[in-house]
Amino acid sequence: xxxxxxxxxxxxxxxxxxxxxxxxxxxxxxxxxxxxxxxxxxxxxxxxxxxxxxxxxxxxxxxxxxxxxxxxxxxxxxxxxxxxxxxxxxxxxxxxxxxxxxxxxxxxxxxxxx
Amino acid sequence: xxxxxxxxxxxxxxxxxxxxxxxxxxxxxxxxxxxxxxxxxxxxxxxxxxxxxxxxxxxxxxxxxxxxxxxxxxxxxxxxxxxxxxxxxxxxxxxxxxxxxxxxxxxxxxxxxxxxxxxxxxxxxxxxxxxxxxxxxxxxxxxxxxxxxxxxxxxxxxxxxxxxxxxxxxxxxxxxxxxxxxxxxxxxxxxxxxxxxxxxxxxxxxxxxxxxxxxxxxxxxxxxxxxxxxxxxxxxxxxxxxxxxxxxxxxxxxxxxxxxxxxxxxxxxxxxxxxxxxxxxxxxxxxxxxxxxxxxxxxxxxxxxxxxxxxxxxxxxxxxxxxxxxxxxxxxxxxxxxxxxxxxxxxxxxxxxxxxxxxxxxxxxxxxxxxxxxxxxxxxxxxxxxxxxxxxxxxxxxxxxxxxxxxxxxx
Numbered sequence: 001x002x003x004x005x006x007x008x009x010x011x012x013x014x015x016x017x018x019x020x021x022x023x024x025x026x027x028x029x030x031x032x033x034x035x036x037x038x039x040x041x042x043x044x045x046x047x048x049x050x051x052x053x054x055x056x057x058x059x060x061x062x063x064x065x066x067x068x069x070x071x072x073x074x075x076x077x078x079x080x081x082x083x084x085x086x087x088x089x090x091x092x093x094x095x096x097x098x099x100x101x102x103x104x105x106x107x108x109x110x111x112x113x114x
Numbered sequence: 115x116x117x118x119x120x121x122x123x124x125x126x127x128x129x130x131x132x133x134x135x136x137x138x139x140x141x142x143x144x145x146x147x148x149x150x151x152x153x154x155x156x157x158x159x160x161x162x163x164x165x166x167x168x169x170x171x172x173x174x175x176x177x178x179x180x181x182x183x184x185x186x187x188x189x190x191x192x193x194x195x196x197x198x199x200x201x202x203x204x205x206x207x208x209x210x211x212x213x214x215x216x217x218x219x220x221x222x223x224x225x226x227x228x229x230x231x232x233x234x235x236x237x238x239x240x241x242x243x244x245x246x247x248x249x250x251x252x253x254x255x256x257x258x259x260x261x262x263x264x265x266x267x268x269x270x271x272x273x274x275x276x277x278x279x280x281x282x283x284x285x286x287x288x289x290x291x292x293x294x295x296x297x298x299x300x301x302x303x304x305x306x307x308x309x310x311x312x313x314x315x316x317x318x319x320x321x322x323x324x325x326x327x328x329x330x331x332x333x334x335x336x337x338x339x340x341x342x343x344x345x346x347x348x349x350x351x352x353x354x355x356x357x358x359x360x361x362x363x364x365x366x367x368x369x370x371x372x373x374x375x376x377x378x379x380x381x382x383x384x385x386x387x388x389x390x391x392x393x394x395x396x397x398x399x400x401x402x403x404x405x406x407x408x409x410x411x412x413x414x415x416x417x418x419x420x421x422x423x424x425x426x427x428x429x430x431x432x433x434x435x436x437x438x439x440x441x442x443x444x445x446x447x448x449x450x451x452x453x454x455x456x457x458x459x460x461x462x463x464x465x466x467x468x469x470x471x472x473x474x475x476x477x478x479x480x481x482x483x484x485x486x487x488x489x490x491x492x493x494x495x496x497x498x499x500x501x502x503x504x505x506x507x508x509x510x511x512x513x514x515x516x517x518x519x520x521x522x523x524x525x
Contacts, residue, residue, distance in 0.1 A: 006310040010165050011414055011501075013306025049311065052160045052173055053287060054259055062262045064159035064175050073315065080287050094179055110159065110173040 005043055007036045020044045047073040053080060055098050055107070057088045063113045065098055067105040075103045083107060090114065115220050117141035117433050119207050121198050121374060122227035124153020126406025128181035129419040130225045131190050133426030139433055143219065144185070144192040145209055151185065151192060152178030153229055154252070155415065157259045160280050162307075166416035177415060201226075201378040203399055223401045223429040226375055226389070227422065230407040232277075233367040242329030245336075251277040251365035255284070264288050266361025270338050271295045272326050274302040274309075275500070276413065278365025283312035285363075292316070293357050296324040296340050298347055301474050303500040305413065325349060326362070335360050368411045378402055385453040386410040392460040394428030395421065403429050410455050410468075413502055417468070421455075443512065448521035450475065452499070462512045468504045469520060471497045479523040480505060484515045497522070 005016040012032065018040045019027040028040045042048055048070035054062040065088075071079055079102055086099050092109045099107040117139050120127045123146030131142050150156065155163070158174030165171055168180070185192065196211040205224050210216045232250040249257070249265055255277065257263045267290050271278045274297040282292045295313060300323050302309055313320050321340065327349045328339040342353035370388040372380075381390045381398035389397040389404040396403050405425035406418045443459040445467065452472040459465055467482075475497050482490040482505065489511040497503060507518075 006306045006314075008307040008311045011162070011305050011307060013310070015306075049315070050161055050171075051287070054159065054262065056262065062260065064173060064259065066159075066161060066173055076287070076315075094176060111156075111175040112179065 003044060005040060007031065007039050009033075009035045009039050016040045018044055049073050049076060051076060051079050051083070052110070053083045055083060055086045055088045055109075057090050057092065057113060059090055061113065063088050063092050063098075063109050064111040065107050066110050067102065068108045069105040071103040071105050079103060088113075115222070116143050117222050118143070118225065118429055119205075119219055119221040119223075120144045120225045120227055121201065121207070122146065122153065122229055122406070122408070123148070123151040123192055123194070124227065124229050124406065125155055125178065125181065125415050125418045126229070126408070126422040126425075127151075127153075127225070127227035128178075128185050129422035130227055130403075130405055130426035130429070132181065132184050132188065133423040134225075134430050135188050135190055137427050137430040139430045142190050144190060145196045145198050145207070146192060146194050147197045149195055151182045151194070157252075157256050158280075159259045160284070163415050166414060167419055174415075181419070198374060201374045201402070203379045205378075205401055222433045223403065224378075225422075225425050225429055226372075226380075226397075226402065226404040226408055227406050227425075228371045228374060228408045230368040230370045230411055232364070233369055235364050238272075238364070238366060240326055240329060243332050245329070245331040245334050247331070247335035247361045248329070249361070249363055251275075251281045251363045254281055254361075254363050258284055258288060264290060265363075266290060266335075266359075268293060268359040269361045269363060270326070270340070270357055270359045271363045271365060273297065273365035273367070274304050274320060274322075275365045275367065276304040276308055278363065279304045279308040279312040281363055281365065282318050283316060286316045286318065290361075292318045293359055294319050294321050294324075294340070296321045296326060298323070298325045298343060301498065305500065327354065329362065330356075335362055338362060368407065370408045370411065372408060375402075375404065375408070380404070383453065383457060386455070388455075390457045391455065392458050393424075393456045393463070393465040394431070394461070395425035395456070396428060396432070396460075401429075401432055403432075410453070410470075413500060417502065421468075441512075443515050443518060445518045445520065448519070450522040451480070451520045454520055459507075459512060459515075459518070463509050464506060465512070466504050466506045467520070468502055470502055471499055471522060474498045475522060475524060477525055481521050481523055482507065482511075483519045483521070484511075484517065489515070489518070 007014040155174035155178040163177040200208040330337040341349035388409040403425040405422040
């Protein structure tokens with residue numbers, strides 16, 4: 001089976017053509033860098049996304065967060081549910097872990113808040 | 115008296131300040147109207163920033179922090195919550211804040227880094243009354259990402275620029291239903307990766323060559339009528355379609371915010387709505403420089419930072435009284451290439467020229483000519499209005515140049 005993908009790794013957005021059979025990638029065309037190849041393979045076998053959102057702080061304000069690694073694409077909604085339940089205790093610095101091990105990734109702060 | 119005053123503490127202002135400091139001018143003041151540095155990056159909590167500049171994928175606040183931390187480390191002075199009221203041609207900056215009242219500073223050089231603002235619904239001529247539930251995409255972004263409010267639950271977005279696409283995903287993740295993203299043009303103005311990860315991932319339809327013709331509802335938005343447009347971008351009556359919704363986001367373009375540039379008598383370009391600048395990002399007023407989205411709207415912050423470094427370094431040379439021989443080589447375009455930055459070359463050195471095209475073109479050659487002489491010829495598989503391009507002109511090419519002409523040749 002042939003799949004057409006748009007690479008989301010960088011702003012170039014290369015158009016990729018991938019040959020897939022039984023969850024195996026046979027051929028990848030259209031990538032202009034090695035990271036495109038890795039993306040195409042992952043996208044066909046185990047698609048993943050990084051989630052960015054905000055977490056409520058104990059003063060009622062917000063702090064921006066992300067998953068420090070991409071999580072499985074079909075877990076995005078469940079991941080958001082975890083993020084929306086979490087409360088961060090101030091102060092928070094960039095990189096602080098807010099929630100541990102959410103689908104193999106940590107939810108970390110991407111903002112400093114006092 | 116100050117050596118350098120920088121107006122705006124966003125990515126452009128901070129990057130210009132750091133570049134100026136590192137090149138020897140330490141007497142710098144950044145004036146920022148918001149309560150923190152970072153500008154619009156603070157509300158751009160999604161990732162994708164910094165790949166070009168830092169080789170890693172950062173969120174907006176993380177990218178901003180890299181620069182803010184450096185500004186603090188170098189001890190560059192910043193006045194926050196400070197609104198600049200006027201910049202004069204002789205570089206007197208008038209500003210106000212609640213601590214200092216109204217004050218004036220004579221600067222040796224000024225860097226304009228005020229960024230841009232969103233085109234509003236008022237500029238679009240859409241029928242209907244003025245119900246609640248209509249936001250610019252950036253305002254909605256601020257509500258969701260900084261205030262923690264969701265502006266609505268059933269959303270239609272007009273405009274497929276990157277902010278509109280990013281907000282389609284953001285509102286969906288927070289539980290809203292985005293019914294459609296309508297785009298007047300036959301192509302999206304956003305990055306291909308954003309169409310993939312912000313729309314396709316969530317099965318949000320992108321309706322190209324579509325616009326909103328009527329907004330329904332009196333107190334609150336109740337729905338929109340959308341329609342396909344013909345090749346002259348006029349709505350086709352028979353294609354009208356009603357979508358029930360409570361919220362409309364407009365992501366219909368960014369406009370450089372140049373009120374202060376005008377007060378300083380800086381010459382503006384009718385195409386970019388930003389200043390006309392030379393390769394050093396110096397405007398028509400000597401010693402006043404412009405960089406970032408106030409100069410022309412960029413698609414990547416990485417390029418904003420780079421451009422601001424050029425302006426920062428050049429401001430230092432100006433303050434130190436650089437005496438290099440100066441020339442005047444205008445840079446013209448053929449219309450397919452909509453504009454270039456810089457628009458004029460005043461020094462013979464290696465110059466990177468950034469440009470945007472006016473339509474999507476495939477398999478084209480970008481040509482730079484000087485009269486009969488072809489100085490440069492570069493093939494491009496695909497160019498699109500949403501993606502800024504650049505070429506580098508070598509010093510030797512400019513040796514006898516009179517006027518540069520940028521054109522796009524189709525096969």
